[in-house]
Amino acid sequence: MPDQHTQRPVLQLEKLVRTHGSGATEVHALRGIDLAVHPGELVAVMGPSGSGKSTLLTLAGGLDAPSSGRVIVEGTDLTTASRKQLAALRRRSIGYVFQDYNLIPALTAAENVALPRELDGVSARKARACALAALEEMNLGQLADRFPDEMSGGQQQRVAIARALVGDRRLVLADEPTGALDSETGESVLALLRSRCDAGAAGILVTHEPRFAAWADRVVFLRDGSVVDETMRSGADSLLSGRAAGL
Amino acid sequence: MYDPGRLRPGTYSVYILSMSIRHGLLALLERGPRYGSQLRTEFESRTGSTWPLNVGQVYTTLARLERDGLVAPGGEDAAGHTLYAITDTGRAELHEWYERPVDRTNPPRDELSIKLAMAVGAPGVDIRAVIQSQRHATIQAMQDYTRLKAQALAAIESGKAHERDDVAWLLVLEQLIFQTEAEARWLDHCEARLVRLSRSAVSAAEEPGPPPEESGPPPATTPASGRVAAATNEPPRAIRLRRR
Numbered sequence: 001m002p003d004q005h006t007q008r009p010v011l012q013l014e015k016l017v018r019t020h021g022s023g024a025t026e027v028h029a030l031r032g033i034d035l036a037v038h039p040g041e042l043v044a045v046m047g048p049s050g051s052g053k054s055t056l057l058t059l060a061g062g063l064d065a066p067s068s069g070r071v072i073v074e075g076t077d078l079t080t081a082s083r084k085q086l087a088a089l090r091r092r093s094i095g096y097v098f099q100d101y102n103l104i105p106a107l108t109a110a111e112n113v114a115l116p117r118e119l120d121g122v123s124a125r126k127a128r129a130c131a132l133a134a135l136e137e138m139n140l141g142q143l144a145d146r147f148p149d150e151m152s153g154g155q156q157q158r159v160a161i162a163r164a165l166v167g168d169r170r171l172v173l174a175d176e177p178t179g180a181l182d183s184e185t186g187e188s189v190l191a192l193l194r195s196r197c198d199a200g201a202a203g204i205l206v207t208h209e210p211r212f213a214a215w216a217d218r219v220v221f222l223r224d225g226s227v228v229d230e231t232m233r234s235g236a237d238s239l240l241s242g243r244a245a246g247l
Numbered sequence: 248m249y250d251p252g253r254l255r256p257g258t259y260s261v262y263i264l265s266m267s268i269r270h271g272l273l274a275l276l277e278r279g280p281r282y283g284s285q286l287r288t289e290f291e292s293r294t295g296s297t298w299p300l301n302v303g304q305v306y307t308t309l310a311r312l313e314r315d316g317l318v319a320p321g322g323e324d325a326a327g328h329t330l331y332a333i334t335d336t337g338r339a340e341l342h343e344w345y346e347r348p349v350d351r352t353n354p355p356r357d358e359l360s361i362k363l364a365m366a367v368g369a370p371g372v373d374i375r376a377v378i379q380s381q382r383h384a385t386i387q388a389m390q391d392y393t394r395l396k397a398q399a400l401a402a403i404e405s406g407k408a409h410e411r412d413d414v415a416w417l418l419v420l421e422q423l424i425f426q427t428e429a430e431a432r433w434l435d436h437c438e439a440r441l442v443r444l445s446r447s448a449v450s451a452a453e454e455p456g457p458p459p460e461e462s463g464p465p466p467a468t469t470p471a472s473g474r475v476a477a478a479t480n481e482p483p484r485a486i487r488l489r490r491r
Contacts, residue, residue, distance in 0.1 A: 214389035
């Protein structure tokens, strides 16, 4: 992680609060979250159900507005952006990966990946070239002309990651991306997410699986809407000093 | 075989480890005669130095294997190292070891489970804090293992030398990852369990009490109605209304 913290964070959450309802039925989904995710960083968010993990992701992606606090993506504050700005930012800067892949069944892998670029006004030919390049870069080139129902779950999810990060987009928000996958396939999805972050993207991964969270640089623990703890990468490269020295 | 009875109780896990060193050395010797420090190097490269050995342990183990007839001195190499070779009895013992499941009847003592067992109800101890600080350490260890695993996978895919050692090292790392994962899951479970138990304890404690705005029922009947309330999950007010 070379001097990543001197760079501007891709995503910054400041004193983020989200409250549902009011009075006696008031529910505090998030109670003042501060979090910054830098280029090259993958942050896992863990916590029991109801702790606010998904709310955090929804707010970070501008799909819902906070009760108070700020969400800043690539320098733009989503909470003060106009509806038009927000839509553009969501299209150009933020990629989502869901548990159930959410690829459009009538489109091939390449067309699915090209779609965000086309929506952004890029010509169909350019968008396709961009999609093919993204798929190629992730070793998914051979899937370009397949439809979702001709791909395995793991392949669909890897295509969904390509779609999330096509073009200039470098913030990927992944909500239980391995939830529907077996353990080995889930791992290949995590390995891809990890390598995209190593290549400069910033990612948030919501998961309840410790083994997948362990691919992250940082693991944030939420409980009742607050961050109760977070792990950092250990400074020494290894617990197993003998072997690491030899690597 | 060692006689576990000769070992002090505290050395049980040492006994387990010494058993696996014995068989580990036999497994290496099955590939051909070797000398002591060579065995040490090969044992460590197979297990990624996860269980470092010192040469003293290797020679002590070799001496015991020789005493038990499982290995025999096999001459010297060109540099004058004393070589050891596996015997037929040793080979039979090794194959029996591969076939025999690892003994689970005597679980090794686990500091964490002892700690949590002691923390339950201990005065001045916040057991959720104990659990969280362990979870932090456990997940962080998993992050380190996972990073090493990604490196090992990359080494294997790039087809670098020593592939057999890399695969063995990968298996050891994954065992550590699965073990820490089990621990993290168990910690989640402990926390959820304690929250659930404390909730039902709180509601059981709250229910027998009379609502503050009432002057209170006759003392003799309170515990009984409290028990009924707890047993039927009815709010105390309903019972009181009926009694009126």
